[in-house]
Amino acid sequence: MLKKTSYAQAINDEILEKLSLKNRYAWVNNNLQSILTTEQFNFFRKVQRFCLKFEKKHDITHKTDEDIYSWIPEFGAEGYITRAHSFECCDLNQDPHGAVPDFLRNLAMDMFDPQFAMAGGATVLAINPVHEHHENIPVRLEAMKELATGKTPGAICITEPERGSDAVHMLTTCDEQPDGSFLLNGRKIFNTNAPKSKWIVVYATSEQNNGNTMAQFLVNSEWDGWNCERVFIPWVPKVHLGHETFENLRVPKEYILGGIGKGREHLFEGLVPERIGIAAMGISESWGALSFAAIYANMRKQFDQEILKFQGVGFLLSELWAKTTNLTWGIFKFIENYDEKMEKFGGQLPPNIARALVASASQFKFHCTALTKEVCYECANLMGGAGLCDNTLMHDLLNISRIQEIVGGSRQIQQYIMSMALRQLFKMI
Numbered sequence: 001m002l003k004k005t006s007y008a009q010a011i012n013d014e015i016l017e018k019l020s021l022k023n024r025y026a027w028v029n030n031n032l033q034s035i036l037t038t039e040q041f042n043f044f045r046k047v048q049r050f051c052l053k054f055e056k057k058h059d060i061t062h063k064t065d066e067d068i069y070s071w072i073p074e075f076g077a078e079g080y081i082t083r084a085h086s087f088e089c090c091d092l093n094q095d096p097h098g099a100v101p102d103f104l105r106n107l108a109m110d111m112f113d114p115q116f117a118m119a120g121g122a123t124v125l126a127i128n129p130v131h132e133h134h135e136n137i138p139v140r141l142e143a144m145k146e147l148a149t150g151k152t153p154g155a156i157c158i159t160e161p162e163r164g165s166d167a168v169h170m171l172t173t174c175d176e177q178p179d180g181s182f183l184l185n186g187r188k189i190f191n192t193n194a195p196k197s198k199w200i201v202v203y204a205t206s207e208q209n210n211g212n213t214m215a216q217f218l219v220n221s222e223w224d225g226w227n228c229e230r231v232f233i234p235w236v237p238k239v240h241l242g243h244e245t246f247e248n249l250r251v252p253k254e255y256i257l258g259g260i261g262k263g264r265e266h267l268f269e270g271l272v273p274e275r276i277g278i279a280a281m282g283i284s285e286s287w288g289a290l291s292f293a294a295i296y297a298n299m300r301k302q303f304d305q306e307i308l309k310f311q312g313v314g315f316l317l318s319e320l321w322a323k324t325t326n327l328t329w330g331i332f333k334f335i336e337n338y339d340e341k342m343e344k345f346g347g348q349l350p351p352n353i354a355r356a357l358v359a360s361a362s363q364f365k366f367h368c369t370a371l372t373k374e375v376c377y378e379c380a381n382l383m384g385g386a387g388l389c390d391n392t393l394m395h396d397l398l399n400i401s402r403i404q405e406i407v408g409g410s411r412q413i414q415q416y417i418m419s420m421a422l423r424q425l426f427k428m429i
């Protein structure tokens with residue numbers, strides 16, 4: 001229910017009612033019907049029905065004082081934390097699963113609540129490396145099951161106060177002990193969900209500034225030596241980010257996902273799904289903003305006409321709609337192809353294919369995050385004062401869409417990766 005405001009209602013009852021989640025889903029469904037197969041569409045509708053019921057059952061108003069972390073267990077019980085994997089390895093057998101179902105899950109959840117979807121994305125980033133490197137070790141499987149079923153959110157700690165874009169020259173150290181455990185010392189920052197998470201994937205290095213000595217660990221925040229303060233990001237006030245200090249944080253042997261020398265490879269392997277995930281989130285936010293603006297512009301009257309009928313509004317909205325539709329087709333082609341390849345190669349992409357996908361992931365991340373920033377801002381703008389007040393989710397969409405270019409490697413870093421790929425392509429001719 002859109003009752004976001006604690007202050008005066010700026011949008012009239014008739015329009016506000018029409019802007020319900022149910023109607024926004026209906027609008028997007030009509031748009032995506034031509035892209036989705038019946039099976040895909042049915043799954044999409046199923047997640048939507050769950051979100052609609054959840055919103056009603058808990059009287060969710062999307063106001064800033066709501067605790068999005070308390071929603072996780074119910075979504076987890078339905079298998080809506082991630083659909084990237086089946087989780088047969090921990091007896092969950094999620095069906096359907098893969099990049100396409102996960103995109104649809106995210107789209108439905110993003111339209112329900114963008115901050116909730118964004119925080120969920122960080123849990124997925126913690127799940128992926130554990131899924132890749134659990135080696136059937138019971139404590140890792142148990143941790144993964146807790147994350148995948150919503151018992152706890154998850155986080156990843158890559159970024160450090162002094163090492164952001166330059167993530168492979170880490171300062172956080174890991175020292176191997178005679179019993180095979182490691183002691184971690186150092187600081188991390190901007191880690192989505194970290195203050196709320198039990199399980200966190202942490203990167204550290206045995207020699208500072210040497211990417212060849214990086215390692216990857218699964219850490220329990222209840223262990224001694226884990227200290228975490230919240231970093232407040234005003235653009236996403238419901239999402240909790242962490243600033244951690246590790247003081248002789250001991251990681252037992254069973255929790256080492258990648259030993260010294262494996263950390264960088266594990267970090268890069270996670271970047272393709274992470275960047276595609278951020279691209280998908282950007283596209284989801286664009287659909288969210290379009291659904292609000294398209295309904296609003298068809299109802300709001302000025303000069304005795306629906307504002308959509310004025311070229312300044314209608315043509316701009318059409319342009320944003322076309323760009324979003326086209327990029328959605330592009331992402332869809334990529335993720336369908338990704339799922340086919342994963343199936344063909346038994347869940348493990350050959351290194352040459354994985355390498356080729358790196359540039360595509362950067363292209364999508366770059367393009368979708370640039371688009372969502374434009375779409376969310378312009379849609380809010382087309383709604384005039386109604387797009388700026390707190391009656392709808394436009395404010396959340398506007399702010400989140402401006403964060404996407406930073407997370408998962410900034411715009412300039414994606415451009416750098418793409419320019420390196422252009423160099424490689426040149427060398428191949």
Ligand SMILES: Cc1cc2nc3c(=O)[nH]c(=O)nc-3n(C[C@H](O)[C@H](O)[C@H](O)COP(=O)(O)OP(=O)(O)OC[C@H]3O[C@@H](n4cnc5c(N)ncnc54)[C@H](O)[C@@H]3O)c2cc1C
Pocket residue numbers: 122155156157158159163164165166189190191192193233241403406407408409410411412413416
């Ligand atoms: C909301 C949010 C959530 C986040 N979640 C996580 C998380 O879950 N886990 C995690 O580990 N981190 C997370 N981060 C951190 C994020 O990945 C970093 O903020 C990002 O990588 C940039 O690092 P930085 O902030 O240190 O900026 P810097 O690296 O200091 O960059 C500052 C500016 O310099 C530019 N720049 C830097 N190097 C170059 C270069 N070589 N060429 C051109 N320009 C360059 C950048 O593009 C940027 O514009 C999150 C950040 C935010 C804001």
